[in-house]
Amino acid sequence: MALPSYAHGASPVPLLGETVGDNLDRIARRFPNSDAVVSVHQNRRLTYARFAAETDRLAKAFLAAGVEHGERVGIWSPNSLEWVLVQYATAKIGAILVNVNPAYRLSELEYALRQSGVSTLVALDRYKTSEYLAMVREVRASLPALREVVIVGDTEPDEGETGWDDYVACAGEVDDAALAERKARCQFDEPINIQYTSGTTGFPKGATLSHHNILNNGFFIGEGCRYTEADRVCIPVPFYHCFGMVLGNLACTTHGAAIVVPNWTFDPELTLQTVVAERCTSLYGVPTMFIAELALPGFKDYDLATLRTGIMAGSPCPVEVMKRVQSEMHMPEVTICYGMTETSPVSTQTMTDDPIEKRTATVGRVHPHIEVKIVDGDGRIVARDTPGELCTRGYSVMLGYWENAEATAGAIDAARYMHTGDIASMDGDGYVNISGRIKDMVIRGGENVYPREIEEFLYTHPAIKDVQVIGVPDERYGEELCAWVILHAGSEITAQDVRDYCKGQIAHYKIPRYVMFVEGWPMTVSGKVQKYKMREESIGTLGLENAAKIVTA
Numbered sequence: 001m002a003l004p005s006y007a008h009g010a011s012p013v014p015l016l017g018e019t020v021g022d023n024l025d026r027i028a029r030r031f032p033n034s035d036a037v038v039s040v041h042q043n044r045r046l047t048y049a050r051f052a053a054e055t056d057r058l059a060k061a062f063l064a065a066g067v068e069h070g071e072r073v074g075i076w077s078p079n080s081l082e083w084v085l086v087q088y089a090t091a092k093i094g095a096i097l098v099n100v101n102p103a104y105r106l107s108e109l110e111y112a113l114r115q116s117g118v119s120t121l122v123a124l125d126r127y128k129t130s131e132y133l134a135m136v137r138e139v140r141a142s143l144p145a146l147r148e149v150v151i152v153g154d155t156e157p158d159e160g161e162t163g164w165d166d167y168v169a170c171a172g173e174v175d176d177a178a179l180a181e182r183k184a185r186c187q188f189d190e191p192i193n194i195q196y197t198s199g200t201t202g203f204p205k206g207a208t209l210s211h212h213n214i215l216n217n218g219f220f221i222g223e224g225c226r227y228t229e230a231d232r233v234c235i236p237v238p239f240y241h242c243f244g245m246v247l248g249n250l251a252c253t254t255h256g257a258a259i260v261v262p263n264w265t266f267d268p269e270l271t272l273q274t275v276v277a278e279r280c281t282s283l284y285g286v287p288t289m290f291i292a293e294l295a296l297p298g299f300k301d302y303d304l305a306t307l308r309t310g311i312m313a314g315s316p317c318p319v320e321v322m323k324r325v326q327s328e329m330h331m332p333e334v335t336i337c338y339g340m341t342e343t344s345p346v347s348t349q350t351m352t353d354d355p356i357e358k359r360t361a362t363v364g365r366v367h368p369h370i371e372v373k374i375v376d377g378d379g380r381i382v383a384r385d386t387p388g389e390l391c392t393r394g395y396s397v398m399l400g401y402w403e404n405a406e407a408t409a410g411a412i413d414a415a416r417y418m419h420t421g422d423i424a425s426m427d428g429d430g431y432v433n434i435s436g437r438i439k440d441m442v443i444r445g446g447e448n449v450y451p452r453e454i455e456e457f458l459y460t461h462p463a464i465k466d467v468q469v470i471g472v473p474d475e476r477y478g479e480e481l482c483a484w485v486i487l488h489a490g491s492e493i494t495a496q497d498v499r500d501y502c503k504g505q506i507a508h509y510k511i512p513r514y515v516m517f518v519e520g521w522p523m524t525v526s527g528k529v530q531k532y533k534m535r536e537e538s539i540g541t542l543g544l545e546n547a548a549k550i551v552t553a
Helices: 020-030 048-064 081-093 106-116 132-142 164-173 176-185 211-224 242-253 268-277 287-294 319-328 356-361 405-411 451-458 495-502 531-542 545-552
Strands: 006-008 035-039 044-047 072-076 096-099 118-124 148-152 161-163 191-197 205-210 232-234 258-261 282-285 309-312 335-339 346-349 370-375 388-394 418-426 432-437 442-444 447-449 464-474 478-487 514-517
Touching: 020 048, 020 081, 020 211, 020 242, 035 048, 035 081, 044 048, 048 081, 048 164, 048 176, 072 081, 072 106, 081 096, 081 118, 081 176, 081 242, 081 258, 096 106, 106 118, 106 132, 106 205, 118 132, 132 148, 148 164, 161 164, 191 211, 205 211, 211 242, 211 335, 211 346, 232 242, 232 268, 242 258, 242 282, 268 282, 268 287, 282 287, 287 319, 309 319, 319 356, 346 370, 370 418, 442 464, 442 478, 447 451, 451 464, 451 478, 451 495, 464 531, 464 545, 478 531, 495 514, 514 531, 531 545
Parallel strands: 035 258, 072 096, 072 118, 096 191, 118 148, 148 161, 232 258, 232 282, 282 309, 309 335, 478 514
Antiparallel strands: 006 370, 035 044, 191 205, 335 346, 370 388, 388 418, 418 432, 442 447, 464 478
C-alpha cells in the first residue's frame, strides 16, 4: 500500500501552557540584562527587565482608561517600539489586539475597526504620505464603539484623543495588585489577536488567534532557527503581519533573543546597516527583500559575517536567490517557513541542518505538535508525491473568524482541519512542496491579495459593468494584478482612471497595475470564469513572456 500524504510533528518538547504575558515575565526574570528590543530608527533600546516593566506600565494605562478583558485594542502603525509594547501590554490584560495594515485606506480602515468593534486605537499620526490620524478622524463618526484614539507622534490631540506620553502617564492610577488580578484572569486558550485576511467574499475576515496559538508557534519557529539568548534578529518585515509579530517578536521573546527593528518600513540599505551595527545573527524577509539587498550597489562592502540564520517566507523563493543568500549573505542556516494567518501561521519549516536541496526546493516538514495531510477533491488522503489540497490540524489552528461563523465553518472542517486552499505534495521523507493555489489568491511581493475583494470595490465605479482580477507574472514582485473590465454601454474611461479611483480607498498593493478593457471573458459551459485562460491571454497581450519564464523557472 502506498504511503499516505500525512505527517504528525511528534515532539519531546511540550507545548507552552502559559499566556503571552506570563511567558514574557518569566523570560525577563531569566535574562534581565539582555537586549529585548532595539528600535534603531527611534534610537531606543530596552533590556528584558525594562521591556517587561514598560509593558506593565502600558498595561496599567489601559486599565486606567477602562479597557476591559476581551475588549479590542487596535494598532495602526508601521514598525516601532510602541507597536511591540502594545502587543505585549494588551496580552497582559486579556485585551484582543487588532492588527491594522498600515497600507489600508479609508474603506478598509473603517471596515476593520467596525467589524472588530475596536474601542481603543493606537495610531501613528503620519508616515511619509500616509496621514493615519487624518484618516481616523475622517471615519470616526461611523465607528460608535471607538471611544479613544491614542496618538503616537507630535500632533495635538482633538476631543476623544490622547497623546502617547499622557496616556501612559495614567498608569500611576493603577496599583500592582490590580494588574496582577487582571493577569491572573487571563487563560491561554482565550483570544488575544485578530488579523484581517483579504476575503474571497469581498470583505476581509478577522482570523482570531489565542495566546496558545501564537505563543507556541513563535516558540517552535525559534526552536527551528536554534535561537538562544545570544541571538539578535533583524526584523524588517511588518509587525501587523504574522511574519513580524509571531515569527519575529514571539520567536525572540520566547528565547530571550533581541528584537532588532531597522526602520518603520523596509529599506534594504538601512536593513544591512542595522545587521552590521547591531551584529545581528538572523535576518528576515520575503524573497523580494533579499533580492533588493543583494542588488545594492555597495552590497559587497557590508560585513555580514555575524549572520547565521534567518527566515524567508511570504512567497516562493527562486532557488538561485536562496543559494546567494546562503553564501553571499553568510546565512548557511537560513530556513523557509510556510503557513497562513489562520494557522498562527507556520505549519512547515525547513531546518538549519536539512540537505541543501530540501532547503531550496521545499517548504520543509511538519512543525512540532502539528498534523498535515494532503487530500483530493473528495477529501481523501492522497499517496505521497501526489498533488492535492494541504490541510493542517493542531494547536495552531485559529479559534475562527471574528463574528463570522459561516466563513469559519467553510474553512475548518468537523475534524478541526484547516483547509489551506494550497496545492501541495509530500515526498517520501515528509518534505512538502507547494505548487499552486486552489483559490484565486495572488501573492504580490509577499502580500496576499484576493481578487474578489478588489473586484467588489471596482464594481462601485459607475462606468464599470463587470470586472475580473487575475494575477500575471512579474519579474520583481512574482505576480502583479491585472483587471479585465467590461464598461457600461456609452461609458469611456482609461486604465489610469481606474487606478486613480482606487487611490486612497484600497491599499496600494491591491491597485491593478494592468487594466484591459474587454467585451467578455472565457467561460466554461457551466458558466464559470476560466481565469487561467485569462492569465494566458494577458501574458501574450501585455508582453510578459519573459517574466513568465523567470517566475515559473
